[in-house]
Amino acid sequence: MEVVFLTFILVLSVFLGFELISKVPATLHTPLMSGANAISGITLAGAFLSAGAMNSQMATLLGTFAVTFATINVVGGYLVTDRMLSMFKSKSKSGDSK
């Protein structure tokens, strides 16, 4: 039953994703990509168990590396997206950084 439930979530999310993204203007393709990329660092939330459960040395090692790489993905991804988006300015309000 668990499998069916998870698959159900998967299918709905995929459809939602297609609906959400299909109308993004070309101007924002890069920030969209790097912003989405940052979200894929969600693996971080799953990496903790491996790093902190102390099942075996190997598992801890794998988990710690997973946490490190996923954090790079999350922190770097969000910051770089923000940096890019801060540069997009409209003509009417170019000059102030909002």
Add this chain to the structure above:
Amino acid sequence: MSIHLIANLSYIVAAILFIFGLKMLGHPNTARRGNGFSALGMFIAVVAGLTAEGIVSYEYILGGIIVGSIIGTLAARLVEMTVMPEMVALFNGSGGIASLLVGWGTLYSGDIGTFTAITVLLAILIGGITFTGSLIAYCKLSETFIKSGALVFTGQRVVNSLLLMGMIASAVMFCMDPSPDSQWLYVVVGLALVLGIMAVIPIGGADMPVVISLLNSYSGIAACAAGFAINNNILIVAGSLVGAAGIILTNIMCKAMNRSLANVLFSGFGAVKQSKAIEGEVRPISVEDAYYVLEAASNVCFVPGYGMAAAQAQHVVKELGQILEANGAEVSYAIHPVAGRMPGHMNVLLAEADVPYEQLVEMDDINPRIENVDVAIVIGANDVVNPSSREEDSPMYGMPIINVDKAKTVFVLKRSMASGFAGVDNPLFFGENTRMLFGDAKESISGVISQFN
């Protein structure tokens, strides 16, 4: 209320924030706030993840987070905007390897059923391909170790098929006895990493926008597979949102080149050479003459390509644009969807140079009124303005282009007469109304600017 329940409720909040964040990324005015929403969602999900049952020690987790945050922050702050494609490729790769490691680590958590074993293998396979594929993409983009062109050798498909079959066989062997000590596991990990390399080396530099968005999609799907392996909803939701986003972008990029995804992935386009040479005369123009033409122009359109990024010319381009505007001309920047090395590459560079986004025009908007453009200035673009794509015998036939050859005058800023990434000669350079401004794009434009002053 158990802590487990609270964690799961927080995941729902995080998912909602991701969804709103992605939606708001779709408009320039709300995009920055959208990214903030999504980051907040991530923060909530991560905190909730820390409360998972079974975590007994936080030292390693904390260590990993600190090291990762330092590297991520430095990378995001210090990187030049021109190397953004490389940066995105590396971030993709780190997401991929993280999913691989999470999948692998799951095997140590006790008895593993067949279903979990399969999802673990999927996380390892997709994560591994994303990781090495992104590294190769990085090397190609920055031209470290390997050239950006397509690398094709005889028997490549045979080798790849063998690798894939070996992969499936060892995966089956592993599923029969899913234990972390199984030697088949190492074979699977190794083959996944090799497959990632093999998947990206035959793809040429010009096709990088497709590859990067596809790898972006893979990194999401890998997170999704890891979510199945550890029974975690938020990984599945977030991963599949990213997977869908990446696939849509990939599709947009493929359409912009009029090629199927399969054709991009397997054909090694860069290797195709055109046999027919183009007859005609190239008409060079001096900086002074270019100035006189631009001074009289009332409608100017810049068409940037990867060459603008390579020459770091975006700031002088914008300066020239402003001067022309002050001179009474209408100025726009026409951007082809696959110009540059990643989706939206040119937009980011011009935004960095403070070009307001209203002036950035998409291909479909500029083409109907290209006849009214007095001067189209092509800066380091080649394949995206190649009119031979209208001829049936051209290897580029069918690719939609910006029809600069229909503008009244075309200036092409170019270092030399070399052909583009696609290796196809460009009849535009021999056109009646085309003037070639040879030299470094940045210097040429600076030269024109100094004539105005």
